[in-house]
Amino acid sequence: MKELTHFSDFKILIEMLYSVRTAYYDTPNDTNTVNTILSISEPILNRKNSSEENLKQYSTVAISLVDLIKLGKATDKDFEVWYQRAKIHLAEMFISLSYDFLNNDNYFPDSDDELDKMLLEFFDGDFFIFRAAHYVASRRYALKDPMLCYKNTMSDFEKEPELLQKIFANKHYCYSPEKIKDAIYNVCPICDSEEEKPFYCADQAILDHNSFSPAKLWMKCNGCGNLYAYNFPVWNMGEINGHYTSKTEGQVLTPRNQLVKYSNIFNHIKKFNLGTKYLEVGVGSGEMLAVALEMGYDVSAVEICREDCENISGALGVDIVWSDFLKYKSEQKYDVIIMGDILEHVSKPIDALQKAYDLLNNNGILWLSTPNFNSAFTRMRKFTDPMWNQKNHFTYFSYEGLEPFLKKVGFTVKRYDVSERYNGSMELILQK
Ligand SMILES: [Zn+2]
Known part of the structure; x- marks a missing residue:
């Protein structure tokens, strides 16, 4: 049998x-x-x-x-x-x-x-x-009938909030709908189209994080071809959206062997623009900013997470503005703007691209990194690619889906790289 x-x-x-x-x-x-x-x-x-x-x-x-x-x-x-x-x-x-x-x-x-x-x-x-x-x-039915999978999973956890930990001894997930409060999105945050189709239901319970619903439904927009989350926690949109630093035992920054990769990225950027006025949007764990300092950039930075802002600012001795990028005010323009792994977190990704464009000098460079669901890695790993389960991600682009927006904003794509930093991400050098 x-x-x-x-x-x-x-x-x-x-x-x-x-x-x-x-x-x-x-x-x-x-x-x-x-x-x-x-x-x-x-x-x-x-x-x-x-x-x-x-x-x-x-x-x-x-x-x-x-x-x-x-x-x-x-x-x-x-x-x-x-x-x-x-x-x-x-x-x-x-x-x-x-x-x-x-x-x-x-x-x-x-x-x-x-x-x-x-x-x-x-x-x-x-x-x-x-x-x-x-x-x-x-x-x-995560792929075959994603909406069914989403609805069933949500109702199973509503009836049995500790379901996962009762199945798996090593899990601690407990669902509390009052604490999480997902907002439901029926309109594409990228192109405002209302025509979408359920695409894939990710298992978030398995991530064992109590601030997220047990399931996340990815919708595919018929208008622009990109993906976005149907349900996304209200608290996660904007202000916090992930901490990347911690102050433990006096050690703020722990390089994760990415420093050389960042220097390679800057050397690619310098082929198109030698200007030094630099703005980093979202400093995360601070590694890229540290390399930018080493390579002689005159750095500015804006960060939405207050804790990361304070930790990195203190550690590197750089003034970092605590703000939502869309509300960031600047007296000057920049030669290089870095938006590494930001686009997939924000509620209005195209507005963020437009804002970066407006803040650049002529011929200025925007360096962009974001997960690509048509990447080689994702094609090979399919739905075992952990990117599908990234709890903080609100949108999920493909290069084909993103490129028309880059053109529309006014950027020219100068270089495409498969990311060395994150599996399944794309890295783009864009020029104003
Ligand atoms: Zn769309």
Whole structure:
């Protein structure tokens, strides 16, 4: 039984699951018990499209249980952990199968109520198993039916806020809708089009960060072809949007071996403009600003996160203006403006590009870095690219989707690079 294709297969598997429980408690060290456990594990592990994380965790539990049984060291608790996981996965298969039938207008059982009833019957009235299985099953629809996946995941966590930590021992996520408050976006923040289509539902619960919803739905705009978040936490838009520094044990800056990469970037910029008036938008952890100082730039900087602003300003001895870039006021114009990994965080990305253009001298350079969902890395990794789960990202461009806006603002693209700093990001040198 490699892949479950019919409900009758599922019923056989459920019967096997119950028989393994009897077998375990009667003869825990018996070869037959091990074989039955393996025979249940095989179809679970061969199940296509289940989330990698779930399968990895299940596989670890199953292998260790079998090893312990062979050594005669398995405890009832080890068995129960595996047993619960196996139940979740079997229920997940059942729910997925039901959805597939539903899509083919041949749904069995007839309604959600009936599905609930059947699963509860199978699983001894265990609502948690049903909820957990429903969540795992919904992940299979992350691409096929992203809105379904999003709605199911949200409702599963509303009903069972600690769902994830009950499934995975090493997770602590707890969903509290009052604290998070997502705003819903139905209009493209890039081109204002109202025509969009759900594209992919990212699993944010797995990131284990309690300030974010369990799911983020990426929409694809029909107007400009770029992506944006359908739901995004209200608190995350603007003011904070990620801290990149911390003051620990007196050490403010910890270079992450990126310094040479920044010097290469500046050497590329100097091929197009030798001016030294420099503005950095969003200083993050301060590495690029430090290299700009080393390479002789006359630096100014603006940062929206107050903590980063104070930490980097103090460490490098540079005045950094604490402000939203769109509200930043400057007496002077610049030869070089740096916007590294900013565009994907802001609510009005094209306004930010226009602002940078207005602040540049003629022939001035804007250096831009942002994730590209058509990058080589993302093409190869597809939805295992961690960029899909970046919780602070509001928009997601492709080069093809971004380029018309760059032209419209007035920029000429002088150079395109695959980022050496972040997998799946593009780095552009743009000239006014
Ligand atoms: Zn758009």
